[in-house]
Amino acid sequence: MFRLDPNFSHQYKDLFLQITLNTLVGVDCLICFRSSQYLFKEFNPNLLAHKRAKGVFFVDPLTILLFGIIGFVVVVGIISVLIYNSLVSTLKQVENAWAQIDVQLKRRADLIPNLVETVKGYAKFEKGVLEGVTQARAAIMGAKSPKDSAKADNMLSGALKSLFAVAEAYPTLKANENFKALQEELSSTENKVAFARQFYNDMVMKWNTMILTFPNNLFAGMFGMNKEKEFFQVNDEERKAVKVDFSKM
Amino acid sequence: MPMDFYKQISDNKRMTYFLFLAFFVLIGVLAFLFSYLLGGFNIYGLSYFMIFGFLTIIFALVSYYTCDSIVTFVSGAKEAPQEQFKQLHNIIEEMCIAGGIKKPRVFVIDDTAINAFATGRDPEHSVVCVTTGSLTRLSRDELQGVIAHELSHIKNYDIRTMTIATVLVGVAVLLSDLILRFAFYSKGSSDSKDSKFFIILLVVAIILAALTPIIAELIKLSVSRKREFMADAGSAELTRNPLGLASALEKINKDKEPLEAANKATAHLYIADPLKGQKLFMASWFSTHPPIEERISALKGMK
Numbered sequence: 001m002f003r004l005d006p007n008f009s010h011q012y013k014d015l016f017l018q019i020t021l022n023t024l025v026g027v028d029c030l031i032c033f034r035s036s037q038y039l040f041k042e043f044n045p046n047l048l049a050h051k052r053a054k055g056v057f058f059v060d061p062l063t064i065l066l067f068g069i070i071g072f073v074v075v076v077g078i079i080s081v082l083i084y085n086s087l088v089s090t091l092k093q094v095e096n097a098w099a100q101i102d103v104q105l106k107r108r109a110d111l112i113p114n115l116v117e118t119v120k121g122y123a124k125f126e127k128g129v130l131e132g133v134t135q136a137r138a139a140i141m142g143a144k145s146p147k148d149s150a151k152a153d154n155m156l157s158g159a160l161k162s163l164f165a166v167a168e169a170y171p172t173l174k175a176n177e178n179f180k181a182l183q184e185e186l187s188s189t190e191n192k193v194a195f196a197r198q199f200y201n202d203m204v205m206k207w208n209t210m211i212l213t214f215p216n217n218l219f220a221g222m223f224g225m226n227k228e229k230e231f232f233q234v235n236d237e238e239r240k241a242v243k244v245d246f247s248k249m
Numbered sequence: 250m251p252m253d254f255y256k257q258i259s260d261n262k263r264m265t266y267f268l269f270l271a272f273f274v275l276i277g278v279l280a281f282l283f284s285y286l287l288g289g290f291n292i293y294g295l296s297y298f299m300i301f302g303f304l305t306i307i308f309a310l311v312s313y314y315t316c317d318s319i320v321t322f323v324s325g326a327k328e329a330p331q332e333q334f335k336q337l338h339n340i341i342e343e344m345c346i347a348g349g350i351k352k353p354r355v356f357v358i359d360d361t362a363i364n365a366f367a368t369g370r371d372p373e374h375s376v377v378c379v380t381t382g383s384l385t386r387l388s389r390d391e392l393q394g395v396i397a398h399e400l401s402h403i404k405n406y407d408i409r410t411m412t413i414a415t416v417l418v419g420v421a422v423l424l425s426d427l428i429l430r431f432a433f434y435s436k437g438s439s440d441s442k443d444s445k446f447f448i449i450l451l452v453v454a455i456i457l458a459a460l461t462p463i464i465a466e467l468i469k470l471s472v473s474r475k476r477e478f479m480a481d482a483g484s485a486e487l488t489r490n491p492l493g494l495a496s497a498l499e500k501i502n503k504d505k506e507p508l509e510a511a512n513k514a515t516a517h518l519y520i521a522d523p524l525k526g527q528k529l530f531m532a533s534w535f536s537t538h539p540p541i542e543e544r545i546s547a548l549k550g551m552k
Contacts, residue, residue, distance in 0.1 A: 104346070
């Protein structure tokens with residue numbers, strides 16, 4: 001019934017736990033320090049015997065020091081487990097975010113045949129534009145490397161843009177319910193691809209921040225989880241605006 | 250400052266912690282005064298407090314777990330099928346991808362006013378509701394900003410925060426009520442120096458107890474306003490387009506028509522105050538939402 005959600009605990013539980021554990025570590029260090037101080041500087045066997053004789057509850061400093069060290073090790077152990085778990089769950093979130101981008105890209109590719117069928121009926125529609133879209137989709141399906149699929153992806157965006165630009169000149173096509181629905185679907189899918197990439201970048205930012213901030217940075221190297229991830233970026237040649245070339249149609 | 254919503258989000262989170270700290274300080278002071286004045290825990294007062302405190306928590310838990318069904322029922326909202334409201338569903342799905350949360354159930358209210366609300370204890374049991382007026386009168390970007398604001402509320406567990414705040418108000422009010430009731434039974438001290446201090450403390454306690462309902466309510470409303478700012482910044486974080494929400498708020502501001510489905514109990518959930526001047530206390534301190542002009546300028550400053 002009172003399941004602790006990872007997002008919620010990130011807000012409240014984390015702060016509460018951090019304060020508690022840091023206080024414990026601080027108190028522990030204080031105990032170790034004071035008891036070792038007593039042990040090495042002020043050690044007075046007569047004082048110890050005197051206090052025991054008085055019947056006051058007295059534990060000798062060596063025991064306190066040992067308990068302090070054990071307590072310190074236990075608390076650090078708990079902290080390292082918590083940090084390890086949060087690192088693992090964030091890493092999985094980053095991987096999931098990357099996979100989600102592909103889901104949206106595939107969805108866009110799947111919508112294309114439907115669009116081509118709807119537009120084909122308008123016989124006067126420029127064949128070249130339709131062919132451009134079909135070819136771009138084929139390129140995506142056949143892409144072998146991430147670089148190829150990024151190029152094909154860009155080609156498809158450009159082809160779709162020119163298709164919708166040309167469709168402006170066909171009022172009957174524009175009014176076609178199917179076409180309007182497809183237009184909304186495709187534009188929504190383009191948005192979803194963009195937002196999926198944005199979410200991936202947000203997760204990468206969260207991960208990079210997590211492995212670099214204190215105290216996680218102390219433990220991340222130990223667990224082999226200190227590699228920063230790359231942001232999804234548009235490289236320079238893709239940044240150039242896609243040219244709509246009507247001469248080739 | 251370009252894209253400064255991160256700072257706004259963390260500032261508002263910090264303010265929420267401080268405000269909750271203020272709650273606990275208030276309750277702590279009241280509890281201390283209560284026990285001091287009575288020279289120890291009075292069994293009648295304690296049992297009264299425990300019964301009503303328990304009931305407050307039960308009511309809060311019930312409302313927390315059923316808030317999604319209750320509010321939609323009270324507002325007359327109807328489930329919005331995907332075939333009929335394709336664009337709305339698309340916008341919500343886009344924002345869920347950007348926020349990494351599960352898609353909530355979608356409802357619509359048939360009203361020409363522009364407004365929206367979100368409720369639900371966590372993203373798995375959440376509901377988003379939009380008026381049909383918003384669908385016709387807002388552009389796609391503006392509607393996206395509004396939806397992103399509501400989804401930020403769900404993502405930030407604001408319903409949970411406000412329920413906790415309500416419980417704290419209830420506890421503070423109960424304690425203050427107890428102090429006022431049992432003030433007459435307080436034992437004085439025989440020592441003259443002590444009794445002067447005691448009387449001063451008694452007077453202070455009575456004044457504080459009388460003012461506590463207002464103070465606690467003000468703290469809760471302040472939390473509500475901070476969460477609204479945080480949701481605005483969260484909307485900018487999701488859409489990366491603060492101007493969308495800003496122009497939607499401008500449209501809402503110009504529209505003087507109140508939302509018929511809303512009442513005082515549900516008003517705090519909506520994106521903008523739906524009662525538009527029908528309330529008794531109009532001062533900004535008593536408002537669940539920050540002034541719209543301030544929200545618009547904060548959003549424009551993020552660009």
